Amino acid sequence: xxxxxxxxxxxxxxxxxxxxxxxxxxxxxxxxxxxxxxxxxxxxxxxxxxxxxxxxxxxxxxxxxxxxxxxxxxxxxxxxxxxxxxxxxxxxxxxxxxxxxxxxxxxxxxxxxxxxxxxxxxxxxxxxxxxxxxxxxxxxxxxxxxxxxxxxxxxxxxxxxxxxxxxxxxxxxxxxxxxxxxxxxxxxxxxxxxxxxxxxxxxxxxxxxxxxxxxxxxxxxxxxxxxxxxxxxxxxxxxxxxxxxxxxxxxxxxxxxxxxxxxxxxxxxxxxxxxxxxxxxxxxxxxxxxxxxxxxxxxxxxxxxxxxxxxxxxxxxxxxxxxxxxxxxxxxxxxxxxxxxxxxxxxxxxxxxxxxxxxxxxxxxxxxxxxxxxxxxxxxxxxxxxxxxxxxxxxxxxxxxxxxxxxxxxxxxxxxxxxxxxxxxxxxxxxxxxxxxxxxxxxxxxxxxxxxxxxxxxxxxx
Amino acid sequence: xxxxxxxxxxxxxxxxxxxxxxxxxxxxxxxxxxxxxxxxxxxxxxxxxxxxxxxxxxxxxxxxxxxxxxxxxxxxxxxxxxxxxxxxxxxxxxxxxxxxxxxxxxxxxxxxxxxxxxxxxxxxxxxxxxxxxxxxxxxxxxxxxxxxxxxxxxxxxxxxxxxxxxxxxxxxxxxxxxxxxxxxxxxxxxxxxxxxxxxxxxxxxxxxxxxxxxxxxxxxxxxxxxxxxxxxxxxxxxxxxxxxxxxxxxxxxxxxxxxxxxxxxxxxxxxxxxxxxxxxxxxxxxxxxxxxxxxxxxxxxxxxxxxxxxxxxxxxxxxxxxxxxxxxxxxxxxxxxxxxxxxxxxxxxxxxxxxxxxxxxxxxxxxxxxxxxxxxxxxxxxxxxxxxxxxxxxxxxxxxxxxxxxxxxxxxxxxxxxx
Numbered sequence: 001x002x003x004x005x006x007x008x009x010x011x012x013x014x015x016x017x018x019x020x021x022x023x024x025x026x027x028x029x030x031x032x033x034x035x036x037x038x039x040x041x042x043x044x045x046x047x048x049x050x051x052x053x054x055x056x057x058x059x060x061x062x063x064x065x066x067x068x069x070x071x072x073x074x075x076x077x078x079x080x081x082x083x084x085x086x087x088x089x090x091x092x093x094x095x096x097x098x099x100x101x102x103x104x105x106x107x108x109x110x111x112x113x114x115x116x117x118x119x120x121x122x123x124x125x126x127x128x129x130x131x132x133x134x135x136x137x138x139x140x141x142x143x144x145x146x147x148x149x150x151x152x153x154x155x156x157x158x159x160x161x162x163x164x165x166x167x168x169x170x171x172x173x174x175x176x177x178x179x180x181x182x183x184x185x186x187x188x189x190x191x192x193x194x195x196x197x198x199x200x201x202x203x204x205x206x207x208x209x210x211x212x213x214x215x216x217x218x219x220x221x222x223x224x225x226x227x228x229x230x231x232x233x234x235x236x237x238x239x240x241x242x243x244x245x246x247x248x249x250x251x252x253x254x255x256x257x258x259x260x261x262x263x264x265x266x267x268x269x270x271x272x273x274x275x276x277x278x279x280x281x282x283x284x285x286x287x288x289x290x291x292x293x294x295x296x297x298x299x300x301x302x303x304x305x306x307x308x309x310x311x312x313x314x315x316x317x318x319x320x321x322x323x324x325x326x327x328x329x330x331x332x333x334x335x336x337x338x339x340x341x342x343x344x345x346x347x348x349x350x351x352x353x354x355x356x357x358x359x360x361x362x363x364x365x366x367x368x369x370x371x372x373x374x375x376x377x378x379x380x381x382x383x384x385x386x387x388x389x390x391x392x393x394x395x396x397x398x399x400x401x402x403x404x405x406x407x408x409x410x411x412x413x414x415x416x417x418x419x420x421x422x423x424x425x426x427x428x429x430x431x432x433x434x435x436x437x438x439x440x441x442x443x444x445x446x447x448x449x450x451x452x453x454x455x456x457x458x459x460x461x462x
Numbered sequence: 463x464x465x466x467x468x469x470x471x472x473x474x475x476x477x478x479x480x481x482x483x484x485x486x487x488x489x490x491x492x493x494x495x496x497x498x499x500x501x502x503x504x505x506x507x508x509x510x511x512x513x514x515x516x517x518x519x520x521x522x523x524x525x526x527x528x529x530x531x532x533x534x535x536x537x538x539x540x541x542x543x544x545x546x547x548x549x550x551x552x553x554x555x556x557x558x559x560x561x562x563x564x565x566x567x568x569x570x571x572x573x574x575x576x577x578x579x580x581x582x583x584x585x586x587x588x589x590x591x592x593x594x595x596x597x598x599x600x601x602x603x604x605x606x607x608x609x610x611x612x613x614x615x616x617x618x619x620x621x622x623x624x625x626x627x628x629x630x631x632x633x634x635x636x637x638x639x640x641x642x643x644x645x646x647x648x649x650x651x652x653x654x655x656x657x658x659x660x661x662x663x664x665x666x667x668x669x670x671x672x673x674x675x676x677x678x679x680x681x682x683x684x685x686x687x688x689x690x691x692x693x694x695x696x697x698x699x700x701x702x703x704x705x706x707x708x709x710x711x712x713x714x715x716x717x718x719x720x721x722x723x724x725x726x727x728x729x730x731x732x733x734x735x736x737x738x739x740x741x742x743x744x745x746x747x748x749x750x751x752x753x754x755x756x757x758x759x760x761x762x763x764x765x766x767x768x769x770x771x772x773x774x775x776x777x778x779x780x781x782x783x784x785x786x787x788x789x790x791x792x793x794x795x796x797x798x799x800x801x802x803x804x805x806x807x808x809x810x811x812x813x814x815x816x817x818x819x820x821x822x823x824x825x826x827x828x829x830x831x832x833x834x835x836x837x838x839x840x841x842x843x844x845x846x847x848x849x850x851x852x853x854x855x856x857x858x859x860x861x862x863x864x865x866x867x868x869x870x871x872x873x874x875x876x877x878x879x880x881x
Binding site: 240286291292310312314406409412447448452 | 568569590597601608723
């Protein structure tokens with residue numbers, strides 16, 4: 001980073017938006033010799049669509065063939081799997097079972113199978129009703145058949161954003177948090193961004209502002225698409241429900257939505273949702289009586305046993321849907337502007353593919369890319385049920401007894417892990433940030449036992 | 463503190479029930495009784511309840527929660543049992559009637575072998591999410607448990623104006639905590655047509671402080687962006703908004719049965735606690751259960767008396783290695799709505815009396831005068847009349863001669879019959 005005469009910091013690239021897409025792009029940029037920054041309106045990364053989604057590891061089997069979404073999902077899948085293995089992000093390739101509950105749905109299966117093959121997803125198998133029940137004996141009556149998509153998976157939705165952001169930061173990307181973009185002024189070869197009370201100069205702008213990407217696009221004089229926020233309510237069931245299923249249970253998608261699914265989570269819970277409701281307010285993450293009731297009704301038909309399990313939490317997320325069908329990625333090389341908007345439900349899975357694609361395109365438009373010789377690797381704490389968590393790790397506890405001191409009993413989060421988070425590249429700015437980084441308070445008691453102690457720990461860090 | 467790898471009886475949970483059981487086990491000559499508790503201190507929930515009224519039935523004195531908790535800890539230690547805090551049971555292994563429990567603690571992960579295991583893991587209040595209440599997710603939402611810890615242990619003020627959801631005994635204890643910490647109470651909300659505590663207690667805590675009680679009302683929505691700004695309450699007339707910056711969800715107890723499920727100990731559908739007979743034996747040989755784990759919160763002294771009762775059964779089991787009751791030696795006790803649950807929920811034929819020689823039960827709605835009857839194959843074995851029955855209150859059926867008429871071949875049914 002350098003400064004110009006007015007003292008404003010100057011960058012080669014400014015990424016606007018610290019969601020999973022913006023952080024993935026910042027990470028890719030951090031591997032090159034250039035000055036980059038990331039500007040985020042909220043106090044933490046991953047606060048919009050990235051913090052409330054279904055946490056599915058998509059193959060893209062059902063995306064529209066030849067769309068950018070299908071291409072980038074396919075490109076991203078192996079990259080993200082490799083990255084998860086290298087960093088320790090929890091994921092499982094549990095396979096998805098798309099179930100047909102009536103003749104009309106059954107008739108659509110060949111078309112979906114064909115679609116998957118056109119997208120290059122070939123480990124896909126037709127299942128008879130008997131095979132469906134053999135795989136998932138606890139599902140409700142009436143399944144006529146299905147499709148098994150073996151490569152579909154689930155992953156921790158929070159860790160990728162944090163890993164991308166931490167890696168970007170430790171490799172030199174400057175982070176401006178709590179810095180909503182107010183105005184953008186265009187000067188020859190330079191943008192001046194007024195954000196969070198200060199001015200930032202940059203040659204390139206990457207618009208990865210998610211729900212607000214249409215507004216940033218307009219600030220830059222374009223008007224290519226409009227975000228039509230779509231709310232999805234979700235229910236998380238207690239871990240004991242996880243014995244009810246193995247695969248991600250998908251419905252046959254409709255034109256509007258992928259429908260309500262039931263899937264295990266990497267933490268060992270069961271997720272039911274999402275609803276799909278077009279709304280006006282981009283910040284309206286309220287759950288509703290009608291939304292939850294409709295989920296109970298659908299969940300009861302798919303997996304009746306779920307209804308007698310305890311609910312751990314309910315939440316709503318907002319997908320950055322647009323009036324267009326595909327991702328809205330436009331690289332205006334002459335203007336040094338990359339618009340990466342309208343990344344709908346599949347952004348988490350496609351993030352690494354999107355980042356590579358966008359940065360390559362920027363290079364084609366003149367961004368000078370020289371690879372750094374050394375890149376700081378990143379490790380994330382193991383949060384998955386199938387990973388060795390610190391409370392079970394004798395070597396770790398011998399090293400530091402705090403890993404044997406459980407603070408959050410429901411999620412078995414230890415004092416050692418909580419303290420570690422405060423020492424990371426991106427320490428949690430608040431209780432919500434701490435929850436997403438460690439899973440504390442995310443369990444069945446929702447803080448009955450540990451809330452007061454966790455809050456005290458957080459205060460102690462101020 | 464010694465961290466043993468074997469003991470005669472391993473007690474999981476050092477609250478009033480577990481501590482009283484350990485004390486009694488030692489007094490009955492059981493050699494090595496080891497208690498583990500996941501918290502930093504033994505004593506359980508009463509540690510955070512600073513009001514008085516603890517110990518009436520078991521210690522025959524009236525103490526504050528913290529004093530009561532330490533009195534039980536002292537008795538257990540004086541009796542010669544060992545207590546290991548910051549120790550969580552995570553896995554379970556049963557082989558040839560010998561139990562191995564894997565625990566984690568600051569010393570690392572290790573196994574503890576035990577001849578018998580007593581589960582006394584208590585209960586918790588259902589949080590807002592488990593009650594399926596929609597709305598936003600702002601700060602300022604508590605349960606009585608998290609509120610009491612915040613106020614009494616961490617000395618924080620939770621807010622300025624609170625709504626209390628629930629009108630059972632514990633709801634009033636939440637109000638006391640709020641008032642003591644300088645928080646006003648805007649309203650209490652209950653789905654039932656009346657308060658479920660005793661009249662004088664309601665008047666002393668709510669009436670005297672002019673706290674309105676919204677009856678027949680349910681919370682339909684939590685409002686507020688970052689901080690709570692109110693709740694939406696519905697009743698038969700319509701809806702209204704109660705403005706507040708703090709919400710306390712009280713009562714609605716659920717047994718902390720997660721370790722039971724880990725160990726595959728059979729649960730009862732109604733109590734959601736382990737399925738136990740009158741000797742507090744679960745359906746897994748060598749595993750006993752007591753206290754609020756059985757069915758949610760009763761007062762601490764009731765839980766502790768159950769601990770003492772379990773100790774007697776365990777001592778018997780260890781001394782003659784009595785066989786566990788076989789399937790043809792017991793029958794289940796079923797309940798019909800509006801009877802919500804009964805505890806114990808299984809009767810072993812020719813067995814001893816349950817704790818305090820009573821069954822306890824609760825009802826799910828406010829009921830007119832009537833009988834609660836115990837039936838087997840349409841034979842009435844026992845009945846007791848009640849002038850009224852109120853949800854969230856504790857009622858009992860006496861164990862008596864009728865018990866000798868119970869046959870193992872068919873379940874007992876407990877139902878309510880209005881006059």
